[in-house]
Amino acid sequence: MNDNTLPKRDSISAQHRKTVAGNLIFNILNYLFFTLFAIACFFPFYYLFINTISDNDLVSSGAVKLFPRGIHFGNYISLLNVNDLGSSFLVSVSRTVIGTILMVLASAFVGYLVTKKEMWGRKFWYRFLIITMYFNAGLIPWYLNMSMLGLTNNFMGYIIPSIMSPYNIILVKTYIESIPRELEEAAAIDGAGYFAIFRKVIFPLCKPILATIAIFGAVGHWNSFTDSLILMSGNPKLFTLQHRLYIYLTSSSNISAFMSSGNVTNEMVTSLLNMKTIKFTVAMVTLIPILIVYPFLSKYFEKGIMLGAVKG
Amino acid sequence: MDVSTEEVDGTNKSVPITANASSVKVKKPVEIALRIIIIGLLICMFIPAFNPTHLSALSDKNASLFTTGISYESLSEGFSRALKKGWIEQSVLTMTYIGALITCLGLVTAGIGCAVTLGELRLKRIGGSLGIIGGITGAAGLVLTLVQYPGYVNSKKPDKIEAMIPLGIYVFFAIIALCIIIGIIYLVTLPKVTEKDKYEMAPKFKLFLMFLPFIVLLFLFSYLPLWGWRYAFYDYTPGAELTSDNFVGFKWFAYLFENSATRSDIIRVLTNTLAMSGLGLLTSWMPLAFAIFLAEIKNNRFRRVVQTVTTIPNFISWVLIYTFAFALFSTEGFVNQFLIDAGAYTEPVNFLMGEDGIWFKMLLWGLWKSLGWNAIIYIAAITGIDQQLYEAATIDGAGRFAKIWHITIPELMPTFFVLLLLAIAGILSNGMDQYLVFKNATNKNTIEVLDLYVYNLGLGGSGGMSQIPLSTVVGMVKSLISVILLFAANRVSKAIRGESIV
Incomplete structure (x- = not known):
């Protein structure tokens, strides 16, 4: 064998050198591309943040570019005086918490029920559930329906429609089907009914997948903006934080319109001049909860997306 | 999904089947009639035309009994002026509302009774009784509503209030009476309960009843909106009633093509939609x-850092992304300051204004948001590829790019194919969030996609809500085309891969 390769050694090493050079260039370009893309993804967050903590005068004169200057946290404190921000924050937090809990419990229970082959009309009802993923009546009929059900300008309008989430139910169902059936059977022999089996056997075993859908559900609730825009137009007290931010962003009126008139102090006046930083600070407040849950999120989403791929 | 149909069901066995032969002999037709009537009552509860609380011309003609029963606002809304001027007593409205609420509770009780009749004898008796109790409660609520009628007639401005006895009162009284009668017949014909009978229900019905509340939710929020499609066939303005007078058939469908302004709008919006979806498809690799x-x-x-950082944008809302865009690309934004400092130009440019390259800009923001996230499914798939394939290829002398070309890409193709088909099926649905937040006076013509158009036409923008029929038509056509596209994509998938995607 060695004899055979010997004459070719020169050409091989030349080719080898070429491959090494090609690999090197490829690696450099590859690292370069991903570094740049990662910076592009990260920079807006950073830029927004340094603008909110820098001196407001420097921000408005455009002096803050890559590094914060004149660090202070006055903008965050002055948010306390922004009209309606508190109620929006409360609405966003409560819809996220209540909506997510109910959605997770419902998905877990329904996911368990649809694995039960003896259910009356199981196939039909399962299809009844699945079809809703691919077909909807459209925005206007949906709105008219919500208004008919009395869910417009009503906090429950955020919660009740999102309880049933077919996609999450399928994720749970797939997960439950991977749990050994013997566990359920043993509990049934001990005399446990369906609900007891669900509560004592299935639910505890499903925790990983429930954590996954809980985090996705919470992010969805927190980020949701159009439902506030469409359903709650008659009751500004029920606007979500995202909606409030959208209003601030698109509003061309003076910042003082946003402030409760009573509390304008001298310190505030400087920040009043700078509407931009107020907008950015509201955005940061909207962003921070996402950044806090993100580490938990990243732990679960790969699992979630893979389970989603084997749906059906 | 039904791989394990053959397997023995432990839970099924564990529940003893005790229903003895004698108690099974129930008058089936009566039972079925009772169930149908109660279900009919529950359906009538959602039909605005049968709302028994429409005691005045001022009440909202599109509110059903259910709507009135759960929210006082829906009843009092039309009377706000009358209440302010003191034409009508507040207590009359309140009592009407309470009547509606009691009727609703009665009907729900009857509904529960209907569900309980699925059980064995003892439960059947309870179900029948609940049906009767619910019927009586419902009737009591109706009576309470009806005794408010003089309050409407004797109001200070009878010509404005226009008191009337609605059709719904008769309808509900008739059906409820029928429900009570059949309920009594049902109870009488049921055999006597013996010691042996227990409170039991067959497991299949038990499971179904546990599922039922969720089926109701699904129905209310995913199927009931289809009922709203009827607005497409009427000359509807908010507050009006849907009657045979303003029924216009397919007028609005024809209007889409015949009215030149609407037609050019549709063409423009479709161009935007297809352009942006098309750019999305072109970059789907x-x-x-x-x-x-x-x-x-x-x-x-x-690798981990890159993956983490590039995935975050997927989890923030479009409103926040617009904030980023504003911070970076507006007149005072980072990019302008940077370029002016660098001497590229002196006058700042607002990159968010104007319609030049707006499709491309939207594409870039879309990629910024979701590229890292969309890659995760492929990253997971790559880790799932059998390493022996690569080892074998290395032994055969394959280089890095040869391995990518001949192993990785073919292994990822099925996933890519499925996602591509789903993207094609969703070509008309780009969502509205992104375009709504980036929309402004200077780019509104080129940024408006179909979803946003439907929203602007029906709920936002000029003309208030007057365009509801037209926007319903557009939404309807869109939904139907989307479903057809999905089925077509599914066909293609079945033909090529032998697997369905939905």
């Missing part, structure tokens, strides 16, 4: 490439 190139990076820590 990017997540795949992203995943492959990322997998080529052997430094684990670097």
Whole structure:
């Protein structure tokens, strides 16, 4: 064998050198591309943040570019005086918490029920559930329906429609089907009914997948903006934080319109001049909860997306 | 999904089947009639035309009994002026509302009774009784509503209030009476309960009843909106009633093509939609490439950091992304300051204004948001590829790119194919969030996609809510085309891969 390769050694090493050079260039370009893309993804967050903590005068004169200057946290404190921000924050937090809990419990229970082959009309009802993923009546009929059900300008309008989430139910169902059936059977022999089996056997075993859908559900609730825009137009007290931010962003009126008139102090006046930083600070407040849950999120989403791929 | 149909069902066995032969002999037709009537009552509860609380011309003609029963606002809304001027007593409205609420509770009780009749004898008796109790409660609520009628007639401005006895009162009284009678017949014909009978229900019905509340939710929020499609066939303005007078058939469908302004709007909006979806389809290979190139990076820590950082944008809302765009690209934004400092130009440019390249800009923001996230499914798929394939290829002398070309890409193709088909099926649905937040006076013509158009036409923008029929028509056509596209995509998938995607 060695004899055979010997004459070719020169050409091989030349080719080898070429491959090494090609690999090197490829690696450099590859690292370069991903570094740049990662910076592009990260920079807006950073830029927004340094603008909110820098001196407001420097921000408005455009002096803050890559590094914060004149660090202070006055903008965050002055948010306390922004009209309606508190109620929006409360609405966003409560819809996220209540909506997510109910959605997770419902998905877990329904996911368990649809694995039960003896259910009356199981196939039909399962299809009844699945079809809703691919077909909807459209925005206007949906709105008219919500208004008919009395869910417009009503906090429950955020919660009740999102309880049933077919996609999450399928994720749970797939997960439950991977749990050994013997566990359920043993509990049934001990005399446990369906609900007891669900509560004592299935639910505890499903925790990983429930954590996954809980985090996705919470992010969805927190980020949701159009439902506030469409359903709650008659009751500004029920606007979500995202909606409030959208209003601030698109509003061309003076910042003082946003402030409760009573509390304008001298310190505030400087920040009043700078509407931009107020907008950015509201955005940061909207962003921070996402950044806090993100580490938990990243732990679960790969699992979630893979389970989603084997749906059906 | 039904791989294990053959397996023995432990839970089924564990529940003893005790229903003895004598108690099974129930008058089936009566039972079925009772169930149908109660279900009919529950359906009538959602039909605005049968709302028994429409005691005045001022009440909202599109509110059903259910709506009135759960929210006082829906009843009092039309009377706000009358209440302010003191034409009508507040207590009359309140009592009407309480009547509606009691009727609703009665009907729900009857509904529960209907569900309980699925059980064995003892439960059947309870179900029948609940049906009767519910019927009586419902009737009591109706009576309470009806005794408010003089309050409407004797109001200070009878010509404005226009008191009337609605059709719904008769309808509900008739059906409820029928329900009570049949309920009594049912109870009488049921055999006597013996010691042996227990409170039992067959497991299949038990499971169904547990599922039922969720079926109701699904029905209310995913199927009931289809009922709203009827607005497409009426000359509807908010507050009006849907009657045979303003029924216009397919007028609005024809209007789409005949009215030149609407037609050009539709063409413009469709162009935008297809352009943006098309750009999305053209770049649908990017997540795949992203995943492959990322997998080529052997430094684990670097790879993890990149993956983490590029995924975050997917989890923030479009409103926040617009804030970023505003911070970076507006007149005072980072890019302008940077370029002016660098001497590229002196006058700042607002990159968010104007319609030049707006499709492309939207595409870039879309990629910024979702490229890293969309790559995850491919990254996971790459880790799932059998390593022996690569080892064998290395032994055969395949280089890095040969391995990518001949192993990685073919292994990822099925996933890519499915996602591509789903993207084609969703070509008309780009959502509205992104375009709504980036929309402004200077780009509104080129940024408006179909979803946003429907929203602007029906709920936002000029003309208030007057365009509801037309926007319903557009939404209807869109939904139907989307479903057809999905089935077509599914067909293609079945033909090529032998697997369905939905």
